[in-house]
Amino acid sequence: MTDTSHASPDEAASLIDRAGEQAPKMLEKIFAAAQPGAVFGQPVESGSYTLITASEVTSGGGFGVGMGRGPAPKPDARQSPPAEAAPPAGRQSIGGSGFGGGGGSMARPVAIIAIGPNGVTVRPVVDVTKVALAALTASAAMLGLGRAIRKAAKGKG
């Protein structure tokens, strides 16, 4: 992230140009996750079996650029700024600009492809923690709803 204060319009334009140069590189990295190579791992040999992992990959990101200009604040009479910090004569406005971005990716194993003497088998990978969390959330939601309905029924009765 970059932030400039007292940036001239030329400096701001240069900053936006630099952001424009970085953006395609960042997008390229995000969209690299769309390649099949991101989903399937390299084959690994284990005994008489060759194993390939298959994962779900999610990747995303974004960036933003902004700039603005406004009137220079008037110097406060009580706190007189030092002479070197005073704005030059004729400079009526100040501005700033910045750019920033972020992104992330996530992968989750889905299955293992096993190539062995008996042929090819696809063994699913079950994430027990995720399933347990989903079950807990669903149970809690149902309990909460049941309690709310009982409370509403009591209120009406």
Next chain:
Amino acid sequence: MRSVMDRLGAREASAEPVTVDDITVMPRSRALLVRLPKGGLVWNRPTAVLVERDGQARRIPIIDVTRILQVSLLGLAVLMAAASASLFGSRHRTGGAA
């Protein structure tokens, strides 16, 4: 509508085939791409494995068991909530009419 379609895209692709003895395995994946003016999103998941052996091709689907269980639990919760709400609604109406 067209701009939405331009921003959304699905791509199905095959990974490098792996050959072990007389078996050739070609994993396939499907990617969903969302292109935004200042960013993007990619969701890529494995779909199937194409197995070729002795000149015969076979397709083995890759099933995401974790996702199926998660969606099933969510669906069950929504169904039970809808059933409870409908039961409560009908009882309330019957009680009000009596």
